[in-house]
Amino acid sequence: MHTQGTSSQSLTHAFASQPANDTEAAGQMQALVYTAEGKISLQHRPKPQLIDAGDAIVRVSKTTICGTDLHILKGDVPTAKPGRILGHEGVGIIDSVGAAVTSFKPGDHVLMSCVSACGTCEFCRKQMYSHCTTGGWILGNTIDGTQAEYVRTPHAEMSLYHIPEGANEEALVMLSDILPTGFECGVLNGKVQPGSSVAIVGSGPIGLAALLTAQFYAPASIIMIDLDDSRLEMAHKFGATDVINSGDGKAVAAVMALTKGAGVDTVIEAVGIPATFELCQKLVAAGGVIANIGVHGKPASLHLETLWDRNIAITTRLVDTVTIPMLFKTVAAKKIDPTLLVTHRFSLAEGEQAYRAFGNAAETKALKVLITP
Secondary structure (H helix, E strand, O other), X not given: OOOOXXXXXXXXXXXXXXXXXXXXXXXXXXXXXXXXXXXXXXXEEEOOOOOXXXXXXXXXXXXXXXHHHHHHHOOXXXXXXXXXXXXXXXXXXXXXXXXXXXXXXXXXXXXXXXXXXXXXXXXXXXXXXXXXXXXXXXXXXXXXXXXXXXXXXXXXXXXXEEOOOOXXXXXXXXXXXXXXXXXXXXXXXXXXXXXXXXXXXXOOHHHHHHHHHHHHHOOOEEEEEEOOHHHHHHHHHHOOOEEEEHHHOOHXXXXXXXXXXOOEEEEXXXXXXXXXXXXHHHHEEEEEEXXXXXXXXXOOOOOHHHHOOOOOEEEOOOOOOOOHHHHHXXXXXXXXXXXXXXXXXXXXXXXXXXXXXXXOHHHHOOOEEEEXX
């Protein structure tokens, strides 16, 4: 849902594996479970059952790991408790539906939104689905998630999307979370405009998603900042006009040189650590916007002593996924290709290797890793 931190940060947690039997017991499935800080385990779990009339049970065909899953493993998301099946993204086939579900039936091919929305509460009526009073980001957080063979998806009518015949599943997995997150939390909140200047701090998957979708608005320049030259090279291929490796501590000077001392109109924070949020404050132009995407597990300083007279705005947001229908059409029209973000593929049984690859992206060059149950 959000970022995995700077590319130089490696996930060094130990992973515990609980191998599956050759023949699964009836009513059982395999799932990746968060067991303790820094640890996951491949376990047998009961196949989920319908609980509410609006539920659907989906047989997962493709899922992926999000930077937010790494934040869970680091203890940055206290609502996600040990014992939780991870994951909030994926596509699959409906196995069963509750009595209140009329738009979907068993056998339908569906995309699962990372956010569950009832559609009727005060926040849903404002299209703030992330704050739905009985939903929001619950998959892989407060209820079991998608990194399993089956998942229960509440509020199916509002939270599932029909997949057209022949659509690329790998591309559509990116529509569960990463593309709407980069677009809504970064591009829309950041008020990217035609001819404007944009800096994206963090060239990981979410930063690259913001880069891809920022180009809908034809900004004059998009500057990508990261510590990893390979990710910056990828950003350049994806459309960045300039790339800056911030490892030498001179990123601010480099941006000011590119903008003739003015700074940038939109700064998108796509990492989620104090240092990058503070860097954003040094890059923003007068009248500009700092759009935070990153999941912050520690306090970050707000330097009002230098910003109080700058006419800037700072925005925060959890993705609402209201743009999924638009992104569906954009992908179908081949305006953007989300499969560019996919670098690694694993089976569910290889889940611990998938987490290692994603968490140690500086070494593995991983962007998004796909998991097939």
